[in-house]
Structures are given as C-alpha cells and as structure tokens.
Amino acid sequence: MAQLWKGRFKKELAKETNDFNSSISFDSRMFEEDIKGSIAHAAMLGAAGIIDKSESEKIAAELDKILSEIRSGALQIDMEAEDIHTFIEGELTARLGQTGKRLHTARSRNDQVALDIRLTLRNEISEIEEKVKQLISVICDKAEENKKTIMPGYTHLQRAQPITFAHHIMAYAAMLCRDLGRLEDAKKRMNICPLGSGALAGTTYPLNREMVADLLGFDGITLNSLDGVSDRDFCIELASALSLIMVHLSRFSEEIIMWCSWEFKFIELDDAFSTGSSIMPQKKNPDIAELVRGKSGRVFGDLTTLLTVMKGIALAYNKDMQEDKEAIFDAVDTVKMCLTAFTPMIETMSVLKENMRNAAAKGFINATDCADYLVGKGLPFRDAYKATGELVALCIDKNLTLETLPLEEYKNICGLFDEDVYTAINLEKCVADRLVIGGPSEQSIDNQIAAAKKQLM
Ligand code: ARG
DSSP states (O other): OOOGGGOOOOOOOOOHHHHHOOOHHHHHGHHHHHHHHHHHHHHHHHTSSSSSSSHHHHHHHHHHHHHHHHHHHOOOTTSSSHHHHHHHHHEEEHHHTHHHHHHTTTTHHHHHHHHHHHHHHHHHHHHHHHHHHHHHHHHHHHHHHTTOOOEEETTEEEEEEEEHHHHHHOOOOOOOHHHHHHHHHHHHHEEEEETTOOTOOOOOOOOOOHHHHHHHHOSSSOOOOOHHHHHHHHHHHHHHHHHHHHHHHHHHHHHHHHTSSSSTOOOEOOGGGGGGGGOOOTBOOOOOHHOOOHHHHHHHHHHHHHHHTTTTSSSSSSSSGGGHHHHHHHHHHHHHHHHHHHHHHHHEEEEEEHHHHHHHSSSSSHHHHHHHHHHTTTTTTHHHHHHHHHHHHHHHHHEEEOOTTTHHHHHHOOOOOOTTTHHHHHHHHHHHHHOSSTSSSSHHHHHHHHHHHTTOO
C-alpha cells in the first residue's frame, strides 16, 4: 500500500524497511478510535469553514461506512499498510477521491496517534475497572460467608495471632479498592485531547479544538503542542497502575498456591480451575494462580519498556514512541486475562474451615491475648509478656497448648492467673474482642465489606 508521504521520494521503500517501520500489526486494534477521531476532526473542519460543509459531511458519512464494514468483516484491514491511520485515510481517498484527501488538513499523524491511544486506553481502563470490581465483589461475598472462620494470621510466615478468613481476604479487597482509585486517577489525566497539536507546532488554521474535545468526550485540551504530541505519561501511569494490580494478584496467587498445598490444605480449588500432571496421577495443580503470578513479570516488563523508551527522547515526536503501543496493549491484555481467570477461581474455591481452625489451635497464636489477660489483672505489659513467654516454653516442653496447660502450672509462673484465663485465650473470643477498626471482629468486617461495596457503585 502507498505511503502518505510520497512526494519527496524517488524510490520505493525497501521491503525490509517497510516491515520494520510498519505498526499496523499492533495498531489496527485502534481502528474504531481512529475513525471516530477523524469523524470529529472532519466535523470541526466543516463547522470552522476550513473545508466545505458538504465535503465534511461526505467524509463523516463515508468514515461511518468504513467503520461498520470493518466491524462486520466486509472490509479487511490491509496488513501491508504503514499504520492504521494510513490505511483508513487511504481507504477514504480511494472511495471519495479529492474530498477524501481533505481530511488530513490541519492534522498530523503525530497528534492523531496521540489522540487514538488516549481514546483506546480510556475504554480499556473502564473495562479493567469493571473486572476489578467483579473481583472485589466476589471477595466480599466470600468474606461474608467466612466472618467466623478462624485461621492463623501470619508474620514471617509464622503463626502469629488469630484472625478470620474474611479478615484475611478483605485485605485484598482493600488493595483492589486502591487500584480502582489509581485507574480513575490515570483516566483523569489521560482524558485530555491532544488533537490540534499538529506535527509539533500547532497549525495556522483557525481550529476549534474545544469542539473536537467535546465531540469525543474529553475533559479538556492539551495546552502545549510539543507536549501534546510527545507525552506518553498516561501510558506509563496506566502501566504503573496495572503493575500494582499484578503485584496484588500475584501475592494473592502465592497464598492460594500455599493454601492448596498438603502442608496447609486451607482451601480446595474447583476442578474447573486446576490442572493435572501428565505423569503423577494424584496431582491437582494450581496452574491458574501460578500463571497469574508469573504474568506479573510481563506487566512489570511493559512498564520498564515504556519508561526506557521515553526517558531519552528529545522533543517532540520521535519514532521510538511507536514502541509504546505493544507494551501498553500487552499490559492491558495481560491484566484483563488474569482478572478473567482469577475471579471465578476465587468464586468457586472451597474454604476448608476445619483445617484452618486446627492450624489456629497450634502455634500459640493466643499468646498475646494471654499476656493482655495479665495486663488486665494489673501487670505491666513487659512483665506479662515475659511470664507468657515462660508459659509457652513450658507448653513446648510438655507438648501442650495454652488451652490444655493445667491452671496449676499457670499459677506457678504467675499468681495472677485464674480459671477465667481459659476464656480469655479462647480463639473465638480473641477474634471477637478485636473490635478496633480494621480488626477481625464481625462488626469490623461488616464495616470493611460496606466500605468496599461503596466503591462498586
Ligand atoms: N505509527 C506511528 C506511531 O505509532 C504513527 C505516527 C507516525 N508519525 C510519524 N511522524 N512518522 O507512532
């Protein structure tokens, strides 16, 4: 397919150069946005009297046709074209002749591509937000069912204090709520229209840039034409928000993987979300969670690609910037795929409550509560801590737990102990009494669920 920039050149582009230079294989996915941007541009050219109104209308009508033909498959995108912008304009000109050639008045592919990416990513962000919301909602449902499911909470992967499964997974809901905020924030700065920046220096035509921005649903227009064409901060911000989503999914995946090991057996994944081994008949592997954890690497790589591509480019547009699309589209696609597989995996997993409760019974996770009991009887916390430490050592020696250690032994270590210590170290009570905002008590979880659900509206 012919290039748009023929006039100056005497020779055809070498095949190798064309293949290397072309971006159509990855920017053709922006055909909708490219056409909608062109329709708005044409309408503005007509309204401002830069081209004839009748020609502007013809262009818009034909672009509309091209759009529905590509959508239906009646028109194939030519993969030999230099990029999607070239293809659409070429197609329009093939159909409308002279009139088609007027579309690119007062526009450059530099501001055109900057526009197209913003429009494309704006839609992608909305899709990703929906998927994040679905996951938050599934987590809230699981939490609702597990407000009384006692499990050990960990630090250093050592059993630490009693919590509930609801409390544990609501931590992920909190992370994902922040992710939603970051996506919204990225969208805000992305939703500014660069069209009218031209190649780099704006244009002498009396454009109505606000009109184009309004037609395309932007919140405003860029104020410096060099920045308008050479800014890809919005790609980097999005890649960074997506990277954090992947950090969260990857940490959650890691726990899923641990929890379905024989060592933990806290959950069981549904058969539809697990895989077998080709040689070991007994195996049921958490491949989906492992893949999500692995794919986080791709998205971090995409972010690094974007940062590196942009860091040394003199103003304004340089062809390096064509590298933005593969990286950001890969990040977008990867996050969407991961969320699509991850959410139903969480929704369908079964929680093995008894195993969690049994694990909570070992590991002295009520030792802090035992110390707090002594504090309640008037002992300073440091002394209470020391006495409880001695009790734990004694239990380990005798192969007992704090629940099964006789009161006599308690009293030998500290005279303040009485029969009511057994109530104080009861795990259900330890959880129920942690009424502090953010804690594992039912009331606190209800608050956390309500707060998360507010973000879903
Ligand atoms: N395919 C190009 C890109 O993605 C479009 C802009 C081309 N502009 C130019 N001056 N060669 O960046």
